[in-house]
Amino acid sequence: MVRTRRGESPLAILAGKYLNLNEDERELLGSLDNQPRRIARNSEVVREGRAADNLFVVQSGWLLSYTIMPDGRRQVLQVHLPGDIIGFCDMPLPSFTYELKSLTDCSLCMLTHGHIQDIFHKTPRLTGFLLSLMMVDQKTHTDRLRVLGRMNARDRVIHFLLSTLVRLRMIDQAEGNIFDFPMTQFDLADAVGLTNVSVSNALSSLQEQGALKRSTGKMQILDEAYMREAVSFINRFESIDISWFPYLPPAKDK
Amino acid sequence: MVRTRRGESPLAILAGKYLNLNEDERELLGSLDNQPRRIARNSEVVREGRAADNLFVVQSGWLLSYTIMPDGRRQVLQVHLPGDIIGFCDMPLPSFTYELKSLTDCSLCMLTHGHIQDIFHKTPRLTGFLLSLMMVDQKTHTDRLRVLGRMNARDRVIHFLLSTLVRLRMIDQAEGNIFDFPMTQFDLADAVGLTNVSVSNALSSLQEQGALKRSTGKMQILDEAYMREAVSFINRFESIDISWFPYLPPAKDK
DNA sequence: CGACGCGTTGAGTAGCCTCAACGACAGTGG
DNA sequence: CCACTGTCGTTGAGGCTACTCAACGCGTCG
Numbered sequence: 001m002v003r004t005r006r007g008e009s010p011l012a013i014l015a016g017k018y019l020n021l022n023e024d025e026r027e028l029l030g031s032l033d034n035q036p037r038r039i040a041r042n043s044e045v046v047r048e049g050r051a052a053d054n055l056f057v058v059q060s061g062w063l064l065s066y067t068i069m070p071d072g073r074r075q076v077l078q079v080h081l082p083g084d085i086i087g088f089c090d091m092p093l094p095s096f097t098y099e100l101k102s103l104t105d106c107s108l109c110m111l112t113h114g115h116i117q118d119i120f121h122k123t124p125r126l127t128g129f130l131l132s133l134m135m136v137d138q139k140t141h142t143d144r145l146r147v148l149g150r151m152n153a154r155d156r157v158i159h160f161l162l163s164t165l166v167r168l169r170m171i172d173q174a175e176g177n178i179f180d181f182p183m184t185q186f187d188l189a190d191a192v193g194l195t196n197v198s199v200s201n202a203l204s205s206l207q208e209q210g211a212l213k214r215s216t217g218k219m220q221i222l223d224e225a226y227m228r229e230a231v232s233f234i235n236r237f238e239s240i241d242i243s244w245f246p247y248l249p250p251a252k253d254k
Numbered sequence: 255m256v257r258t259r260r261g262e263s264p265l266a267i268l269a270g271k272y273l274n275l276n277e278d279e280r281e282l283l284g285s286l287d288n289q290p291r292r293i294a295r296n297s298e299v300v301r302e303g304r305a306a307d308n309l310f311v312v313q314s315g316w317l318l319s320y321t322i323m324p325d326g327r328r329q330v331l332q333v334h335l336p337g338d339i340i341g342f343c344d345m346p347l348p349s350f351t352y353e354l355k356s357l358t359d360c361s362l363c364m365l366t367h368g369h370i371q372d373i374f375h376k377t378p379r380l381t382g383f384l385l386s387l388m389m390v391d392q393k394t395h396t397d398r399l400r401v402l403g404r405m406n407a408r409d410r411v412i413h414f415l416l417s418t419l420v421r422l423r424m425i426d427q428a429e430g431n432i433f434d435f436p437m438t439q440f441d442l443a444d445a446v447g448l449t450n451v452s453v454s455n456a457l458s459s460l461q462e463q464g465a466l467k468r469s470t471g472k473m474q475i476l477d478e479a480y481m482r483e484a485v486s487f488i489n490r491f492e493s494i495d496i497s498w499f500p501y502l503p504p505a506k507d508k
Numbered sequence: 509c510g511a512c513g514c515g516t517t518g519a520g521t522a523g524c525c526t527c528a529a530c531g532a533c534a535g536t537g538g
Numbered sequence: 539c540c541a542c543t544g545t546c547g548t549t550g551a552g553g554c555t556a557c558t559c560a561a562c563g564c565g566t567c568g
Contacts, residue, residue: 067400070486075400089393091498092386097393097488117500131385132346138388139343139351141395142331146321148402149329149447153524184546193403198524200547216533232324234351244345246371407556438514452556454516470565 009033010083010171011057015129017170018242025123032057032115036107045100045108052096054112055087061106062182065098066190076191079164079183083171088134091116104182128245139236148193151231156192157202159231161212165221166235181219263287264337264425265311269383271424272496279377286311286369290361299354299362306350308366309341315360316436319352320444330445333418333437337425342388345370358436382499393490402447405485410446411456413485415466419475420489435473 008016012029015021021029036059039045045056045063063080077098080086090096091113120127140163147159164181168174185196185203192199206212211227213220221227262270266283269275275283290313293299299310299317317334331352334340344350345367374381394417401413418435422428439450439457446453460466465481467474475481 069400069404073404075403077396077399089389092389092494092496093393093490094493094495098396113498117498120500134389134392135343135346138392138395139347141392141399142352144399145331145395145402146323146329148399149444150323150327186546190403195525196547197526197549200549201524204548236347239348240346241348242346244367244371246374440514449557450515451517451558455556458516 009057009059010081010173011085013171014083014133015126018129018132018240019125025126028119028123028126031118032111033059033109036109039102039106039108041102041105043102045102045106046096048096048099050096052087052090052093054110055085055091055116056100057109057111058082058084058086059107059109061108062103063100063106064103064187064191065100067098074190075193076187079191081164081167081171082173085130085133088116088130089137103187124245125242128242131245132240132242136236136240143234143236147231153194153198154202154205155231156194157188157199157206158211158227159233160188160192161219161221162224162227162231162233165224166237170237177221177224179219180217181214182217263311263313264335264427265339267425268337268387269380272383272386272494273379279380282373282377282380285372286365287313287363290363293356293360293362295356295359297356299356300350302350302353304350306341306344306347308364309339309345309370310354311363311365312336312338312340313361313363315362316357317354317360318357318441318445319354321352328444329447330441333445335418335421335425336427339384339387342370342384343391357441378499379496382496385499386494386496390490390494397488397490401485407448407452408456408459409485410448411442411453411460412465412481413487414442414446415473415475416478416481416485416487419478420491424491431475431478433473434471435468436471 009030011032012021012026015025015029019025039061048067058080060082063086064076065078065080065086066074066076068074080100086100087096116130119130143159143163147156151159165174165177165179168179173179183191185199189196189199194202203212203214207214211221211223213222227233263284265286266275266280269279269283273279293315302321312334314336317340318330319332319334319340320328320330322328334354340354341350370384373384397413397417401410405413419428419431419433422433427433437445439453442448443450443453448456457466457468461468465475465477467476481487
């Protein structure tokens with residue numbers, strides 16, 4: 001794994017785990033991170049139906065994308081962490097089809113399609129990297145289908161916590177097994193298709209058996225091995241290979 | 255919408271709905287369809303863990319990809335119809351992470367990563383098309399998250415039938431509201447996170463109220479408007495715009 | 509004809525939901 | 539500094555939806 005530079009953006013940290021960026025690439029990636037916009041905690045960033053003519057790169061903070069059901073209930077589609085690119089998959093669509101809300105104070109970079117096209121023009125390695133990220137993203141979505149379709153409350157919560165943990169590790173924002181956790185139990189419930197009551201029960205029970213520990217705004221995974229086993233967890237980020245993309249010289253060196 | 259040529263492959267039909275293929279593109283797309291391999295009904299095509307060094311284009315027939323839970327239950331991740339590209343998203347991964355089984359007799363074309371790279375080299379328009387398809391695919395996955403997370407049995411079944419219907423229409427394999435439906439109720443149940451019993455109840459109830467009609471191997475949607483309303487259905491294929499991809503001259507003409 | 513897969517229906521159960529009350533806590537304003 | 543307020547998490551009682559288990563009929567295919 002490539003060492004990360006001090007002050008690097010989360011997306012650059014992520015990229016650095018898969019390829020050695022050269023100067024041009026570093027600069028291009030940096031251009032995505034320009035002029036971040038500050039967003040206050042708990043504010044709506046985009047509303048459903050808005051034209052999907054730009055995307056966001058998360059610099060810092062957590063966000064949720066979700067849809068509202070006719071009866072008012074919510075389904076969280078994705079939790080967005082630093083380094084995430086929001087709206088990539090919406091490029092072929094005329095408008096956003098979900099709501100986007102900040103959980104914490106955030107710093108977001110706004111991109112146009114032009115920025116992405118620029119990358120596609122100039123650097124096949126970064127293109128391959130971005131597309132690979134998107135494909136892995138899709139994999140994590142199918143993993144969630146398995147969770148929502150076939151798992152009980154307890155396992156849903158376990159799976160969610162694990163997948164959050166490994167994502168935070170990718171951007172060096174987990175200290176061992178401890179990480180910031182700004183979601184309410186309502187948020188978590190809407191992410192895994194439960195109610196806050198079931199989430200509360202599941203978390204309490206897991207804490208009681210010593211699998212995890214909560215303190216305000218923090219989460220600690222105490223028995224990661226047990227939890228991985230319980231849900232047959234697969235870390236999709238472990239084994240990404242971006243060399244499938246054409247024009248790529250073998251790029252990864254550890 | 256471009257008229258479809260007689261005998262065209264389903265993928266070409268699909269492409270034709272979004273762009274006017276020129277000769278080169280038609281040929282390249284055709285090269286994906288070469289030498290289809292025949293697969294008998296109900297056979298395992300790939301098993302989990304196999305190296306993901308090739309992909310499949312479905313020429314004809316239905317397939318399921320699914321995972322098995324530790325307790326033996328199944329979660330169907332995707333139903334694959336003619337024109338689908340299977341394994342696109344697995345390219346950055348070392349191995350398939352699901353099982354693939356044929357529901358009917360199938361005809362499959364096997365591609366290597368090289369075929370895809372070839373397209374990426376030679377024609378930005380087809381590249382944009384393929385990537386757009388993948389992105390739309392991801393959208394349908396998030397739609398399913400909403401279904402599995404927040405819908406009751408009846409609505410799950412409705413949503414599944416509608417999404418199947420619109421996909422079949424895209425490849426000209428639905429006659430109005432009637433289409434071949436080779437899935438068992440077990441298959442359907444595993445696709446929407448239910449049991450065969452619940453599916454049976456839901457289907458019976460829908461038939462009784464006159465929303466649909468079943469005959470062996472066939473399905474007819476009688477009250478599409480009602481069903482769309484019930485699940486707030488969005489047809490993701492209606493409004494794909496592939497012009498976001500760089501190098502694309504404005505390509506779509508109706 | 510028998511075997512098997514599939515669909516249907518019923519009875520009983522379990523897990524999660526709904527509703528509700530309450531305590532802890534942070535933020536606000538006096 | 540302290541009430542006041544609203545959000546969040548917890549816990550309990552009761553209900554409902556979908557599940558489990560089971561039996562049976564039907565059609566298909568050896």
